[in-house]
Amino acid sequence: GIQVEQSPPDLILQEGANSTLRCNFSDSVNNLQWFHQNPWGQLINLFYIPSGTKQNGRLSATTVATERYSLLYISSSQTTDSGVYFCAVVRDDKIIFGKGTRLHILP
Amino acid sequence: GAGVSQSPSNKVTEKGKDVELRCDPISGHTALYWYRQSLGQGLEFLIYFQGNSAPDKSGLPSDRFSAERTGGSVSTLTIQRTQQEDSAVYLCASSFVQGFTEAFFGQGTRLTVV
Numbered sequence: 001g002i003q004v005e006q007s008p009p010d011l012i013l014q015e016g017a018n019s020t021l022r023c024n025f026s027d028s029v030n031n032l033q034w035f036h037q038n039p040w041g042q043l044i045n046l047f048y049i050p051s052g053t054k055q056n057g058r059l060s061a062t063t064v065a066t067e068r069y070s071l072l073y074i075s076s077s078q079t080t081d082s083g084v085y086f087c088a089v090v091r092d093d094k095i096i097f098g099k100g101t102r103l104h105i106l107p
Numbered sequence: 108g109a110g111v112s113q114s115p116s117n118k119v120t121e122k123g124k125d126v127e128l129r130c131d132p133i134s135g136h137t138a139l140y141w142y143r144q145s146l147g148q149g150l151e152f153l154i155y156f157q158g159n160s161a162p163d164k165s166g167l168p169s170d171r172f173s174a175e176r177t178g179g180s181v182s183t184l185t186i187q188r189t190q191q192e193d194s195a196v197y198l199c200a201s202s203f204v205q206g207f208t209e210a211f212f213g214q215g216t217r218l219t220v221v
Binding site: 006041 | 163195211
């Protein structure tokens with residue numbers, strides 16, 4: 001089946017820093033989403049981005065479907081950005097998640 | 108409703124008891140998914156529905172797990188004879204059309220089997 005790999009697995013940054021999270025997938029996909037799982041376990045939709053670039057405030061994402069990767073950019077990090085960031089793709093009617101990037105923003 | 112609603116939020120049950128977890132998807136969404144997340148782990152696919160049918164039940168971990176969806180809306184995940192390894196957060200998601208549109212998750216049900 002399709003493989004979804006996220007990197008880095010863990011990231012510790014000082015408040016105010018910028019970061020780039022990467023998601024590689026091994027085959028063509030129907031769509032791609034980025035989620036933020038907050039400390040209470042809630043999965044928050046960040047971007048629905050099968051291709052192209054989107055921006056929402058301090059966050060932006062780019063998916064290059066032909067090269068099978070997506071990037072999530074977080075600028076001017078805040079402590080509330082802490083949590084786990086998941087990339088998810090859809091293949092054979094399943095939403096397949098990467099293992100996530102655990103982000104710690106230090107005050 | 109405005110979002111995907113799951114109930115209960117928390118459930119503590121004794122080993123061997125049956126439990127039912129409910130998911131109320133976003134109105135009009137035809138696709139519905141169930142996932143399980145054990146402590147500190149990733150998301151494990153359990154089952155999805157398109158309308159009332161569940162074409163793929165391969166993700167259900169054992170025959171103690173079953174799910175149904177009635178009227179193309181509310182879904183119930185039932186776990187019979189619960190075991191301690193069933194303890195996890197059970198998450199439900201829905202989307203307009205499976206695979207091609209954005210999926211939204213509920214807040215989850217935290218199940219603890221003691």
